[in-house]
Amino acid sequence: MDTADSASTGTERSRGRKGKRAVRRTQTASMADVARLAGVSSQTVSRVSNGYAGVNEETREQVLAAMKELGYRPNSAARALKRGEFRTIGVITFNLSTTGNMRTLEAIATSAAQEGYAVTLLPVAVPTQDEVRGAFSRLGELAVDAVIAIMEVHLLDAATISLPPHVQVVVADSDAGDRYAVVDTDQAGGARAAVRHLLDLGHSTVWHLAGPEESFAAQRRTDAWHAALTEAGRVPPPLVRGDWSAESGYRAGLRLADERDCTAVFAANDQMALGLLRALHERGRKIPDDVSVIGFDDIPEAGSFLPPLTTVHQDFAEVGRLCVEGVLRRMRHGGPEHGTTLVPTKLVVRGSTAPPAGDA
Template identity: 80%
Template sequence: MARRRRRGASMADVAQLAGVSSQTVSRVSNGHPGVVAGTRERVLAAMKQLGYRPNSAARALKRGEFRTLGVILFTLSTTGNVRTLEAIAASAAQQGYAITLQPVAVPTQTGVRGAFTRLGELAVDGIIVIMEVHLLDAATISLPPHVQVVVVDSDAGDHYSVVDTDQVGGAHLAVRHLLDLGHATVRHLAGPEDSFAAQRRERAWRDALEAAGRTAPPPVRGDWTAESGYRAGLGLAEDPACTAVFAANDQMALGLLRALHERGRRVPHDVSVVGFDDIPEAASFVPPLTTVHQDFAEVGRRCVEGVLRQIAEQAPEPGTVLVPTRLTLRASTAPPAGG
């Protein structure tokens, strides 16, 4: 004979054991301040003894809030996405919110719509999106009612609230640093063509060179990985005119350093290298990497702050918040040999 599943303790059971009304148990469960300390202690002890767990979903429906934020993203394979997600989770926890992660396996409009739908069914108060903006077409994406949205790292400011690193300012800092050292021009190891961050960094690199009266040489392209940086670096290493490279992220810069080393091009004596991100390992590269620092913790905090403000006001805030970048100088850059 199948064993009957044991029924969990109810609010009425707690009330009976503690010698109070069910309303008092409810007030204690909800953290209501108007309960005498002795009564509160008695109710909490009864809850513990009976193993009573308040129905958070029911409380959420009653209050009209779930204390949960959804996060939609494509991949956890990039350093930027991982560190941004970590920062969002930490900031949300500080505000008393949990996060529900909804990955999108296939970057399509259908995949994005499905992610929004699933998060709506899971009952979240707001959504933070880490993905490419061309999949956030307001005409085709139906957002769950009353759910506020903040987008990370995109140019969707006309439709959504956006939090982004100052990609353009950071790339300008990198290029200006290399030019100020005396390099005639700066080669660019760019990120994927479909990445908005890569597009902005590449455009800023080109603009900075043109502003200095230099013609931008053809960029070489990677896919954010160290392996792609290595492959691109083998070609750059064969060009004796290449004395300075701005890599669109630190991982590709790492592969580039390996390629230069294998081809006998010394860094920074023969070739100076600047990355972008300032990952924790950048200071341990050989040589330690000069790179553009992104404040991922501040990006995460601003995302959570923005979506919670929208929740409180029940109103979207189209526009973009830029988190400043700075150049972290280490040992991978120097004036060109003979300069």
Template identity: 85%
Template sequence: MADVAHLAGVSSQTVSRVSNGFPGVNEETRQQVLAAMKDLDYRPNSAARALKRGEFRTIGVITFTLSTTGNVRTLEAIATSAAHEGYAVTLLPVAVPTQDEVRGAFSRLGELAVDAVIVIMEVHLLDEARLSLPPHVKVVVADSDAGDRYAVVDTDQAGGTREAVRHLLDLGHDTVWHLAGPEESYAAQRRTDAWRTALADAGRTTPEIVRGDWSAESGYRAGLHLAGQDDCTAVFVANDQMALGLLRALNERGRKVPDEVSVVGFDDIAEAGSFQPPLTTVHQDFAEVGRRCVEGVLHQMRRSGPDHGTTLVPTRLVVRASTTSPPRDRRGSKDPAPRRKP
């Protein structure tokens, strides 16, 4: 810093003010200091800054898998939002989602010096009363249920599911089958519960649940089973990747989409509009989820926001070419099926 001050012809205090982005330095002087920093390859010592300020300008992220679209896009949004606020992100993947692993991850993040932690957790774990995270840690949980103990940011899973089911029923389908995600997934359970409730509210029968593991391959295997169900004319799929496998299976078994079977997915991945046919799906705003997560931990750090409660990010149905009215012979009439009011 003294070398920069000497080269720029200013005081060390002025260099400090420019380095930290403080106001009160005229533009000409600021440019002189910045030029001197560049010439000397000067970079502020982040460790010294952290000791002085009492913060590390780093947010830790614990996640259990990077194999799902939701987790990857949420992590991307967190990193982008954190960078916009001047924070770095330290990622700590956890191989096995157990209580001991979660506690160990928090300990390791403490050693890595982070100011707050965002947990991207699909599994039912934080809703277990016996699991408690280290006290005094600023925490926001994404895509899980932490009861009333931690701040939660989640997509409106139930609202998006209800809209998807109602869309299919409004088209005239007698009921809607469901290709669900894995049982241990919080998001999958929320979507399954909402699907079942939507059918019950409409007075419709609830078909058997067919389950996958989020992958296109599991969607294909489930699709082979559903293709053999003659009364299956509409399927709500818990994510777009499984819907892709389902479409392949239905096509191979001669069940035309949407003429014979309508399909709705969930996520609205970038490729959804390029499926054959283009996929009707529930859009999740992952960028907003990531932004809300970062906003939540920053509010806690500044002691201006709650450290518990749930924030739901709205969804919307994107209607494309994979849904239509059911086949006439399945309705028992040649007349168009009456449309239900929304």
């Protein structure tokens, strides 16, 4: 059959590379079309398409060029059905503005990409159980192999969350270890290190600017602060509550500036510590001469605060990596349905903490 006859049947052909006959670019190019244009077998096209090894570089480039010329896109749905997996991890979270959530999400996306997986994000607009149930349902419809939830335990009602049986779940930043596999920072250990640092400097007690009541991380840090002071024989001062924002830290700082016996403050995160520093400065309380301040998170800007902020470093990259590692391990080999993996914290001492006046 000549070229004219081929055209009349609806399949246009032209002379390809190295004399091979090939299909001109159409929107319905098939794997067989790519194989003909590249002069290779369909099996070789499949191996290149799926990123498998065992194809020499010249052949790989030849196949990729043919794909580009024809506008061929592999059928990911068909490949997923054949493999029994979609190579996609769903992530459910809310409050994308917080440092911890954003950095954990970034680490999850990076680690997933390194493993050849895509990430589908479903942000929860309002942190309620109904919204979370809806997000889990939508992820089930979007064909994911696993789910990572970055949220508090009170939003994870296991009785009402429904996913296909093959979908694995790992939770970050929660105390849901009795129901799910959890990866989290050692919140308590970091808070204890902060309090001990200030007591070791000679401060008689440590005030605490806490995060919101509904936050698991905030509660763990508050409990550890209280326990560390009690174990050291010190009386915990009244708790001051914030909402993670610098503005709430500023408001708390205006209050604490009037507490003349306040010489040391442990803020539950760096953003609140930033607002606290500003308020104390405006009220004439020098840092660290009059008041020592320590934060939690070690955000990238912490070393540029005035003075540079002593803080507890959280390894968000490791949390994200372990979340991905956990769901992939459970997908491939099985594993425990619940339990908690803690990532250690590290105290980073900078210029915002010092012995109380008269003790230096």
